[in-house]
Every structure is written in C-alpha cells, then in structure tokens.
Amino acid sequence: MADSPVVDTPWTRTLDYDYPDMTTVDDDAAWAPARQAALAAQRERVAEIAGNPEPATVENMLHAYALSGAELDRLTRAFGVAAAADGTEARQQVRAEAAPQIAAHTDWITLHPGLFSRFRQLQERIGAGEVTATPEQQWFLEQLILKARVAGAGLDGSGQAELKELNQQLAGLETAYSQLQVREATEAAVLVKSAQELAGLSESRIASARAAAEAAGHASGYLLTLTMPVQQGLLGSLENRQTRRALHTASVTRGSLADDLGRTTRQIGAQIAVLRAKKAQLLGYENFLESVLPLRTAPSRRAVESMLGKLAAGAAERAATEAERIAEHLGFTPEPWDLSYGIEQVRKRLPAGSGAGEITVAEGLRRIFDAAHRAYGITVVEREDLPGYVPGARSFEVFDGPAGEPGTGLGLFLLDLYTRPTKSGGAWMNGFSVPSTLAGTKAVVTNNLNVAAPAPGQEPVLTQGEQKTLFHEFGHALHALLAQAEFPQLSGTAVPRDNVEFPSQVNEVFQELYRNPTPPGAVPSENALWGKGCSTAEHVAAVVIDLAWHTLSPEQAEAAAQDPAGFEAQVLADWGLDLPLVPPRYHGGFFKHIFASAGYAAGYYSYLWAEVLAAHSSEWFRVVLDDEAALASRGAHFRTELLARGNTRDPLDSFRAALGTDPDPQHLMRSLGLQN
Template sequence: MEHTERPGATARPTTHQPPTWNPLLADGTLDYGLVDLSRIEDQHWLPALHAGITAQREAVEAIAADDSPASVATVLHPLGLSHRLLSRVERAFSCMSSVHATPERQQVQQELAQELAGHRDWLTLHPGLFRRLAALETALAQGQASATPEQLRMLQKTLDAARAAGAGLVEATQQQLRAINLELTAAETAYEQLQRQEAAAHAVHFTELSELAGLGEQELAAAEAAAREAGHVSGALLPLNLPVQQGPLERMTLRDSRRRLHQASTARGTLTDDEGRTTSAIGAQIALLRARRARMLGFEHHLDSVLPSRTAEDRTSIETMLRTIADGASARLEAEIQTLRETGVLAGSASDPAHSSSTAELDPWDISFGFATVAKQRSSDAASGSEQSAGAEQSAGADQSAGADQSAAAAKGQDVPLEEALRQVFAAASRLYGITVVERDDLPGFAPGARSFEVFEASAEQRPGAGIGLFLLDLFARPSKSGGAWMNSFSVASTLTGSSPVVINALNITAPAPGEEPALTPSAMRTLFHEFGHALHGLLAEAEFEELSGTAVPRDNVEFPSQVNEIFQELFTGGLAEAGQAPAAEDLWGKGFSTFEHIAAVVLDLAWHTLSVEEAEAAAEDPDAFSAAALTAWGLDHPLVPPRYGTGFFKHIFAGSGYAAGYYSYLWAQVLAADASQWYREQLGALDDSEQQDRALAAAGSQVRRELLARGNTRDPLESYRISFGREPHMEPLLRQLGL
C-alpha cells in the first residue's frame, strides 16, 4: 500500500459559511464530487431532503406534461437526472447514519424514512410518468424511437418497478398500497432501532478480567474501554455483534463466561419498545404487511412478488438448491460434533464448579470454542508435518520479507497486522484488475477513525495513472455503529449524471489498545476481502444510468463479486494454482457447522416470506413458535446450533426490504463464486512459471473486469457471467468446497 500524496489534491475550503448554508445542496467541493462530510450537521438533512424531493417532483411533472413524441431524450434522460440532489442526500445519510447513529440521527432517520416512502410511492405510481414511459416502450417497439441496449434495459426495469408497485391499478387500490408502504417503512425503522438498542442492552458485563481468560490483550483492553464508556466503574463489557455466534466465544476458556455471552446473544428479541413491541413482534408485523401488499399486487406471497427482479427462476429452484445443501450440511455437522465429543475438546476448557470439563456434555456455548480449538490443533499438526518434511532443506528464509512472513501467518490462521492486511487486499486487486490504491490523508474522514484512499489505473511507469474514484474505510467497532460489515456508496459511476464512484467499506473489528498496532483475525481478513469485492464492483463500474451501475444488480447476484474476491487471499498462499483439487481435510473442518447455521437462517427468511395473509396473521400470534416450527419442518432445529440470525435479530430481512425473501442470495451467489474460482484455477493450474501465472491472472482479471464488474446491471448479470467465464455455472464446485 502506498502512502504518497496526490499532486494537486483539493484543499479543504476555509471560507466561513453563513448559518443557513447547507453543504448538501451544492455539488461536492472535494475530489470526485465528494461533499465535505465534516461540515454536515444533523439540521442539514431534512431541508436537503425536501429540496431533493421538490427538484425531482418538478422534473417528473415536466416529463409528464410533455406532449412531444416520447424518446430517450424526452423521457429517460430527464428522469435519470431528476434525482441527482435527492440521491446525494439519501446516499450520504445512509453512509453516515450506519457508521455513527447518534440519537439525533436516529430521530432524523425516522422522519427521512417516512418522507422517502411517500415520495417513492408518488414517483412509481405517478400516472403521467407511467403514461410517458409506456409511450416510449410503444415508440421503440414500432421503430419510431431508438435506444441503446442499456437504455432499453433501463426503460424495462423502470416499467417493471412501476407495475410491481401497482401502477395501472385503480386509485383506491393504490391508496391502500401507499398506506401499507408507509406502515412498512415505520415498522422497518422501528425494528432497526430497537435491534440496535437491544444489542447494547444485552452487552455482557464481567466484573473481573479473569472471567475473560483466553482473550488477547487487545480484546481485553477494548472490553475494559467499552465498560467505561457504558458507565461501569470496573470490569469489562462484551458488546453483541449481529450473528448469533459471537467472536469471543472461540477463545473464551471459561465455560460459564461463554454461557453468559451466548445466552445474551440468543435472548435477543425480548426487549420492548415504547409501544410494548419486541423485535420479534415487529418482524412478524412486517411479514404480515408484506403478505398483504403481495396479495394486492396479485401474488400469492412476498417471495413471488420479488422474484421478477431476481435471477432465480422460481421458488422450486431456490428450495432445490437449499435442500441439497441442507441435507449435506446436516450430515457433516453431526460428524463434526461427534469429533468434538471424541476429542474431548472441553478438557482444555476451564469449567465452573458444577461441571467436570472432562465429562461434561457439549452445550451451545461450547460449539464455537470447540470448533476453533480443533482447527488450531489441526493447523498446528499440519504445520509441524510440513516442517518435518522440509528437513534440512535450505531456502531463502533468512531473506524473506516481513510481508511474506505475515502472509504465511495468515495462511496458518494467525492474526495479520492491519497495514499488511490492506497491502494484501490492494495488491490482489492490482494484479487482477490493473489498479493502484493510494492513501489520501488530506481528505476529511466521514466517521471517527475512517481512512481515505484514491484508486487509479496502474501505469507502466510505476506511478498512478488516471483516477477512478475514492475508497473510504471505517474498520473499528463503536457503540453507535451498525453491526456486521457492509459496502455503501456516497456516489456511483454514471455518464449521464457525471458522477464518479465514492464507496465505503465498514467493518466492526475490535479497536486496539492505545499504542498497540491493530491486527485482523483470519475471519476479519476474509471479511475485508469480501467487502472490498463489493467496493471493486462499484469502483470499476461503467454505466450511463446510476440505477444500473455497479452493485445495482439483482439481490441474488450482488454477493457474487464479493465472494469471488475472497478466493484471492489464496494468491498469497499458492493455493490458487492447485487446479481441481479437493480441499484439504483441515480446510473443510467446520464447513458443516457454518453451512448449517447459515442455511437455517435462509429457511427462516423464506418461511416468513412465503406466507399467505391468513398464515402471516396466525404466525404473528406467536413469532417464536412459528420460527421453531419452520426450522423443525426442514430438520434444522439442532439443539446445539441455532440459526445464524433469529427472528428477533435478523436485520437483513426486517430492518429493510433488500434481503427480504432474499437471504438465500449468499448461497445462490456462492454457486457462481465457486464455479468462477474453479475457472481461475483452471487458467493457472497448467502453468508452472510464476511470470506466466501473473500474465494469465492479469488477462483473466481484465476480462472479468471488462465483461462483468464494469457491466453491473446494464445487461443480464447471468449473461455477463457466461461471457466472462465462457460457460454456465455449475453447483458441483460449491458442494466440493463445502465438503458435501
């Protein structure tokens, strides 16, 4: 990773602005049109939103009133330009509220959500706009107008969205849809905010550091700091992250401490809001509202209403994939748990006085610890065997760089210093896609501790070429930050609006103690590669319309580029060149466990979103009982392994509609990613020379960048896949990766 300044960097403006000045209302003054986010105050959001809504409504009314022949120039282009201000406000608020949701921003979020929900309904159900779009569709069909393939796709997507929202229905039905959408937005916002509050409320306080035996110094220091920040005068606090299996469970040697943390995690969904509702109850209400909306639109349930905008053909194709994976994962999980029992993994785990560690039965809070312990044992055995086989072989070990040593450490499951982790992520992208990443210390951070980087085309002269966009990185956890990890965009690439990509990655790794260098665990390293895959999808996009740019692909396709990027960790271990080989046993350890908990969450999502109105009403009477019955029906009600997300803390599907009836997308995308991984291995497997491999890798990456990442949703993503990889995706590589 380079740390050079970019010549001619834009300086931060220093001119004093009057109190009424709103930075969101003007084009950004920083590079790539970025607004100086350090100057935005909470009082700026709503006025800027209102201005953006007003600007778009005026533009849409003008389109609707135009009686000239419908064309791309008179309909699509003005529509695509109508939301420039509104998009800037929405994107900026989404980015900033997710990483630092102060109480003031949470209040603004409620108001913004309601305003935007009403405006979206106004837009998609506008009769005059729908008439003009339909007129353009007719003109194109009759040869009276012309359009490029991307423009045709944009028109079709816009019309499909309008029809799916109820355009063309009678006014009374549209009014009912508007009411449901407003109620849904309020419920989704309430779910997100209560889920965040509950995570904080259920954080586990330990009075003595000795209770956290097994955690590293960095984790202990962070836990002590979290306790002070939460108002505790002593002890340590472990906040809750989104998934049910909390990271520290892998290392905590005291069983009772593990029990407390795990039970706090699984107990989520019980805190009530001001109206007496739990997140589980709000989630059930959301599912019911979605079922009612689907029926009004003529669909049996919510899944059917969203499938037209997905790549999956139908419910049967989704469930066929899930059943194949679920059956294999269940069998593998049982074998893995039997191994835990046979190896006596708890013998090395300190126990409370009521249990004997050598004879105790496994409990749910032992599972993460047990899998991690066995993984370390196997990794150590494999490393020991490798060293013995090397014997007296002399290599250039004394001359190896620190970077090579740290890459090897990552391959052996050890933590990697942050700067080395970033170097690896950026170097992989450079080798694949011909880009260079340079840190920009002169740009103001959008969140506490965030860092800024500029992305360039690589040049033969070993210096940055043409600028592509900005990459902003927010790594460390904080109480006001959403859980998990994600990619978001302040702006996206569009030749129509003239905007350039400015994307962020947000993670939730533990901040280091003062004076300590941060390091990433193997799991965090994988997450960093994954999220940077999303970032590359946005940074390398080429599109006319923002609505089709980069990651604006169908929900069950959006995870594919990020999962492909995960495989390039292997660039630093040599594994990529081993074409067609089955994964080693140590690499498959825990696949049953991780796949099982994942697919159980997928089943919960589909269960909630394949209900008729009447079934949803019944389920809302007892959400927990419904969830349990849904898992039992699939044989996924394991006493030791709960779903990755429960109904009470399933932010993906209840805090917004993006992944509703779409959490299967991760597995759907894994099919594509595993097949693509196999394709890359095939390109390199027959090449022994490292220079040949580098050239082959660069050629393959260039093709994928040009035909898939750059294309976004400007054409069918599955067509882009076939063009990029020269074949249809197959499921066998994924089953092999999962050991199924």
C-alpha cells in the first residue's frame, strides 16, 4: 500500500499512553490542515482496499479497513474531547466547517460500492471455508455489511447523491443546534442580587455562585448557571420560592433564543426531524426509528413502546400521589419550581432520610476508585505530572492490580469536573483512544461533569445527584479501560446505543458500599422510592417526545414543525404524561441528546432499556456487597464476560454469559416501585 500524506500535528506529540499534549494545540491553525490530510489519507487507503485485485482476506480487508482512518480517528477524538469541554469560538467555527466535510467523507466510505462488494466477497469466502476468521472478526464483518445496507449502500447513484446531500444538511443543522444550545444555556444563567435569596444552599455553593458571577463579568450578585436537565440540582435546596421560580423558568423556557439566522433550537430541531424522516423514507423505511432499529438491541418499536406504556402509567399514578404529599407538607399547591424542593423536604421526614447530603470531591473520588478496586481489582493513581486537556482537568493512571507493576498499566483516566461558559451541558464520557490489539493502543478516557467550581480557598463538594453522576460516568470509563478487543471499532463503549448506558448504570450500585445497601430482592425502602414517580415520569416524557419526532413520515414531520411546542404537548397528553407539576426532562428546545447529533436520535429510550439490564445486574451484585471475596469473584466474571467484550459479540450474549440468564424487567419495575 502506498504511503499516504500525513501532517505533523500537536496530537502526534504525545505523553504516556500516546495521550496527546493538548496544551500545544493552536486552534487557529492546527485542525483544518490536519483534517484535510487525514481525510485524504483514508480516502487513498480505502480506494486501494476496494480496488485490490487479490481475493478478499481478513488481513487485506478487515485489518486494512480498521486501520485506514487511524489519523482521522485520532484527530476527531482529540477535537471532540477539546470542543465539548471548552467550546471556544475558534473551536465552534472548526466544528461548523468540519461537520459537513466529515459527513460527506463518511458517506463516501459507507456507500463505496467497491468496498461493500469486497466485504460481501469476504463473507462468502468465510462461509465457503476458504478463509478462516475468529468470531470477533466475523462479527465485525457482519456489522460493517449491516451498517452499509442501513446507510444506503443498496441505493442507485441518484439515491446516494440525494442521501449525501441530506446527511450534509443534517450535519450543519445538528452543529447549529449544539452551538445555540450552549450559547442559550450561558445567556439564561440566573443572576440574583443577594446571598439571602440563596438561603438553603451551603456556603460552598453560595461562594461558587459568587465566583461564577465574577467570572461572567458581574461586579456584584450571584450567578446560577444552568445544567442540562429541566430540574436544576439547586432547586432541591433553595428556600426562596422566587429564586426557585426564576431558576426553573430559565431552565424550562430554553428554546426561545434565536441564532444569527433567526432560528431557535426548537425550530432547528423540528427541521432536523423533517430531514431525518426524508432520509428514512429514501432508505425504504417507514420512519427514522425503523431505520436505526437494525443496529440496536431492542427487537422492535412494539417492544419499546410496550415497556414505555407500563412505565408511563405507573409513573404518572405514583407522581400524582407524590404531588399530593408534597402539597400537604408544604401547605400550598406546588408549582413545577417547587417540585425538587418539596421532594427533598418530604425526604428529610422519611425514615433514614438523608436529604440532599454533600460530600467532598476528594471523598467522591476515593469512593469510585475504591469500589472499582474491590470489584475489578484495579488501582487508580493520580498523575500530577501530566497536563490537563483543558485547564483544571486532572489525570490518573489506571493499573490492573497494584500500582506500578510492569505491564499492568491499563491506560489513563482524565477528569474535568467543573462547569465553564464554553462547556457543553450535562455529563459525559469520551476519550482520546480505546484498547485495540490491532492498533496497539490502550485507553485514554475522559469523564466530564458540570459541578459548580468552588470559590478560592473553598473545598469542592458534590451533591447526592452529582455523586451518582460521578459513579455513572466512571462506569463508562471502566467499560473502555477494561476493554479487550482486536478492532478499535468494537472496543469498550462501541456497543449499540440502547446498550451503552447499561454498564454505567450498573456501576451506580457500588454507591451502596458506602451507605446502607438495599437487601437483595427486597422492595426498596420508602425513602429509596420517594420521588421515583416524578423522576420516572419526567424521564419517560422525554423519551416519548424523542420517539414522536422520529416516528413521523416526512409530511407529518413538516406539519409538526409548524408548531413544535404544540406537537410535543399533544404527545405528552396522548401518553398521559401532561402532568402540570412534572415537565419532561428535556423538550425540543434543549434536547442535546437527540438534536445535537444523531447519536441518541430515536434512542433516548436507551437509558430505560439499559436500566432493565442494569437493574437485573445490580441485584446480582447486591447479593455480595457485604462479602469482599464474593464481590471480587463476581466482579472478575462480569469484567471478563461483559465489560471486556464491548461489541466484539452480540451484547445480549455477553449479558447471558455474565449472569447466566436473560434480563428480567421485573427488577426495574421493583426498583422504581411500579410493580403491579
């Protein structure tokens, strides 16, 4: 194979584990030339692979293809990490320019007729016994062929041209949505005048709000920045009802700010839904959901909606009961901005209620690392000598067993905890590289949260919700760090979208190592179930909004786009989830999961689908939480059969291999207090 053009870039100058030194990146000059070189390199290699006259083999097809985009993969991973954590104007411009280029490039590869033909030839040769392939290699080949077919490899020339145009339009709109959503969240931050208006918050939280105001250029006052979900974490503690109202209103009314073209995120999201419906129809599917289901673990739309119907009915009924109890406790009819506060006030009166307790960040990190050591045998050590990929990020080295023993290094875990105006909302995991024996790489993964930064001299703290998020995101990190795969495309979290949240949710059970655990098989306590009706209702409400947008024909989507808010309101009413006190967790104005990219489009149900798997697995682990030896034994088995396997085989097969049975949804229903 001929040499391909490669440009010397900052991310080729690396630290341990090939961790790129992002402090050397010049945003004004680095990304564009490197991207062009990486795109050209992969195009040249793919053309050679597709045109190879030799019979198709694992080496000249699967291995060659898997490594063909190494430079582009490294570049896009590095840029994705940096732009999500610190989305400066320069990086936003780079993203806007890059999105349609990469979309077109991906289409060119996925729809390449020669490449598709060669993959099918290899499949036929394996089937005829002419080529030997391992189970992982056969699985990889099957996934490549399936993705190509779903992406439109069977379309004729005019159909493929139309598809490529749709994909480029979608890439531009998704980028516009992402950028406007970040901008609106920053501009919608609530400035309050006095500390008295923040009564109920800890001194650390108040100091953080003051520091945020100063950082935003306010000479006085306290700034309450917005997080992604509609229910802002501070609402559970704020005693001043007017402050709660202002913060909640700022959160729920997102989607009204217009960009330079006069479009709101609600309007952009609706247009994205229209184009996705057209794309699905072009590919021969009834709607967008049907076009993505072949690459997911859920078997059908009916299966997903059946699960949602049970959850919606039970959650709405339980939420109504919780609303009555909140009203009784508060002594007035609550409004949506009173919901979180009322839930926490009632929780404090429940047996063993702990309210919205906080712990220090240091203690939170100790817990997630200690739990991973007890369950999976790993050791995590901070590396203060390594620079952060953004200012304030911390670096840790992860070892398989005791720290420092030769050959036991698994990779790096990088943590960016604190919010900043240029940071994407919510919490997420991504990384610079994944484990691959073919590529010779190990994991360099990141966790990103949006915790309020402490004021100078103050010790940073985590709310209960943030503690849970830390365990959750570290579960994603473990999925990558503990992966064992030949192909980087199958490694770790590269599982179907409705499976990827499963291991991270399982990791949440290990919080119980540091507080009284729920007995195995028992119905959770009143305290543990309190608020589940409202939280489940708001979650399911967001899920049905996602499904509604993505189960429309193009004509139906065009009609819905005329009044996006009205369309969503009708959807909630149809599902019995138009609850005055409980707005959906996300609506079209700030639904990054489904409109900033296609990742969770028609797939926000994935969290609940994964919860079925996670609730079952959590019960399996809960049995041994008080037995260190048994916990280590089960952890080792779970690590080998599930976490390490990633997408190297059907993830449902990995579940069965790990737990010895099919997943049982009754575990989830019981954990939510929604059993019949």
